[in-house]
Structures are given as structure tokens and as C-alpha cells.
Amino acid sequence: MLNKNVFLEKYFLMTRSEENYLKTIFHLGGGDSKSITTNAIAEQMETKPSSVTDMAKKLSEKGLVDYVRYQGISLTDAGVKTALSIIRKHRLWEVFLVEKLDFTWDEVHEVAEQLEHIKSEKLVDKIDELLNFPKYDPHGDPIPTKDGKFQERDEKLLSEMAINSKGVCVGVKDSSVPFLKFLDKNNIALGNTIKVMDKEDFDNSLRIQMEGKEMRISHQIASNLYVKKND
């Protein structure tokens, strides 16, 4: 049966799979009424394009995406709202795991990936409160508010900073485990102040000063670190 819709709350009842599709489409930019291709979604989700087509039809019937055959998929307002509520949960759980349970920032993703699907509005709100309404997750990504507001920041990639400018490290672009582990090993953490000392034309690597110490980092690293200019 499983008709025990005990936790409907204000959601339509969404399956885990539907929620994951919405989240992915949002991350690929489908929230700005931009059309995302079937292929792009399939690649991102490590599934087949035909499966995406199937789901597109289902989500379209539920009014969560706009879908026209061969023309790609974009989120409706309702779709954006739902996607944001999942992203909100994901990021709040990540903060919880790091702040309250001492997870490192490379460990949180896969657990949050599960926790984000727990259906209980009260639970999310209470976690939010317990954490004192954080604005950013451990990777520096903004946490949408309860009513779906998204606070974008004025941030730049470290690689785009001018020589002699300073900024605070506020996020990562690549949040893969190897990259996060690399940052940990080199004591690069959110909140650190970084000053760009010099750029090397040859390989685009940077000489930076961080927390007193000087170091050299490759262009690959610098182009995956977000900093917020503070002057």
C-alpha cells in the first residue's frame, strides 16, 4: 500500500528521484528559464538520456518543469521553489555535519545527499535554528532562505584577482573530494585572508600571502577558489 501520506505537509509528494532531477536541473541553470538539454542532465546524473526524457514528462505533468519535445527542459516557478527547498536542506545538513558532528568538508556531501530527502518541515527549521541561521554552507555556497530567497554574493575567482588586492576565501567552485583534501592539507580554509603578491605569466600560477605565510599556487587551484574582495 504505502498510502500513508503521513508527511505530506506543504509539499506535493515528491519521490527521491524527482527531487534529484529538479536539483540537477537547477544546478545546470534551468532556474533562469534557460533550457537544459537532455544530454546535459543525463551526463550530470550519470544516467541515460532516455531516462531523462521519461522523467521530463512526469515532472512536466506535475507542473514542475516546462518541457517541449526536442527543445530541452527548464524549471517552472514551482519547480524552482521545490529545487531551492531541497538545496536549502542539503546545505543546512552540511553545516550541521561540520559544525556539530566534526565532519570534514570533504565528507559531508554524500551524507547530505541522503539527508536532504527527509520530509519534515519542522526538522529543517529546527536544524536551521540550532545552527543559528547560517548563510553559507561549508563550501561557501549560500543557503536559500525558507521562502526561497537566494543571497548571491559578490565574489570572484582567486585567479581573477588583481595583483596586490586582498580578499577573504569564501567558497570553492570545485567541491570534489580530492580538491577539498588538497586544500585541507595546505591549510587553505574558508575565512582565510589571501593577498595576491604576484602572477607568473608563464603558467599563470600565483604567489600569495595567507595567514602570514607566503606560498605559490597553480592556476588550477586559483580558478577553483572564490574570494570576496574586502577593499
Next chain:
Amino acid sequence: MLNKNVFLEKYFLMTRSEENYLKTIFHLGGGDSKSITTNAIAEQMETKPSSVTDMAKKLSEKGLVDYVRYQGISLTDAGVKTALSIIRKHRLWEVFLVEKLDFTWDEVHEVAEQLEHIKSEKLVDKIDELLNFPKYDPHGDPIPTKDGKFQERDEKLLSEMAINSKGVCVGVKDSSVPFLKFLDKNNIALGNTIKVMDKEDFDNSLRIQMEGKEMRISHQIASNLYVKKND
């Protein structure tokens, strides 16, 4: 695909449904190599006997239950171990919800029912640590240890206590929402000391003294409250 067995850890990979069956069989007594009937399981899970048969075969193949056609189902050692690990998670989450997020004890069950299926050994252990290794959940039920030890208590139903004996309220037998709400409303909480003043032969109701005040409670209530004798 979904072949990303990222969180295998030490579990076999169990589906949510399989986990729920094991838990139910355990609760019906199938852990003591007692055979549980198909019907009993079906009724408890609000499903059909034929579905139970299907699952019995699957769990049997995985070595988690002993199952002989028409002879009922009982848990193997591996099955008991798995069931206990789920119950452990369920009860730890209940404590978390009450202690850290101010849920009332009648609100925790359905959320814990979801949280118990999150696959992350580290998560459970850290929650355990955060809560300071609690021994009992909010309903007074014991929390199995990591290695599956179950600490049974010497407790009695309040209805079985002798006149003039005293005890501490340690748990409930019926943990349905209406019952828990009733207890809340009447300020009956875990930890309260209760003295049995008198029994009424006519309807088996009890006159008790609790936290200074005297009150009368029905047999139905008294036979769903566990107390621990303390003299």
C-alpha cells in the same frame, strides 16, 4: 545505473523495505528464534500477506531470516544484528530530536522512521557521541549498543505494582500519539516518582501520588506505563 555503492560500509546493501521488514519481525519477537506468522507481519506493516511471503524469500536468500513455507519467519543472527542496528539508529535519532531540537515525544516517531534509513556509520556514531551515549530513548526504550547489546531493564507495568510501593516512571508500552499526548497533558513524564496509594477493585483504577500531587488513573493507563521499583 545507480551502481554507485558509495556507502556500502559494513552493511550489505539493504533497501528501505527490507530494513522495515527486519525491524518489524524483531519487534514481534522474531529475534528469539520464535517463528512469526505471515499474517502478523502483514497486519503490523499494513500490507498484504502475499507481500510478506515475497519478502520472506528475499530475506531468506540473503541469510537474514529463517523461513520455511507455511512455518513462519524468524531472524537469523545476522538478521538480529541488522535489526538492532536500525533500532539503534531510530532511537538515537529520537533522542536527538527531543534533546537538541525540542520535538515532543509524540512527534519524533515518524521523522525517526525516515532518519533510521540513512546510511552512514560515522553519522550514527557521532550523533551518539553528541548525545553523550544515551541508554534510553524518549519513550524509555533501551538503545542497543554499537555491537548490538541490548540492555533490558527490570521494570514493571504500573498496574502490576503493589500498594504502597514506589517507582520511577521509565517508559511506555503504548507509544501512540494519543497516549503520549494524554501523558503530557497530565504532566506524567519519564523520571517522575510514583507511589501507588490504593487500588480500586471495581474498575482496577489506581490512586497514585506523583511529584507531590495525588491523582487517580485508569487501569488502561496504568497498564501502559513502565516503572522501575526503587526499593
Next chain:
DNA sequence: AATTAAATTTAGACAAAACTAAAAATAGAT
């Protein structure tokens, strides 16, 4: 011991979410 009632299992079907292989539509290049 035979009959009947109840419990249990089988067989066949369905929905969800995925897949494969083949068909159809689009876009790019000449």
C-alpha cells in the same frame, strides 16, 4: 478421519524508475 475454515503461498499483473536498441528530429556543413 473427513470436512471446513483460516492462513499461506503461487501466479500473474502493475507502477516506478531505470535500461537498450531502434526510430525520429534537429543542427551543422557543404
Next chain:
DNA sequence: ATCTATTTTTAGTTTTGTCTAAATTTAATT
């Protein structure tokens, strides 16, 4: 404007977990 390569969709299949209805086994009663 046509052809070709790519993308996307369709059609049909699979797996998981459920269901119904029919068949079978067990248990209870006379």
C-alpha cells in the same frame, strides 16, 4: 537545400515492491 552526425525520443524490457485472485496447506471441529 541536402546530407550527415548528433541529439532526443519511442518502444519494449527489467527490477523492486506491491497487489489481487486463485490454489494450496495447515488447523480446528465434529
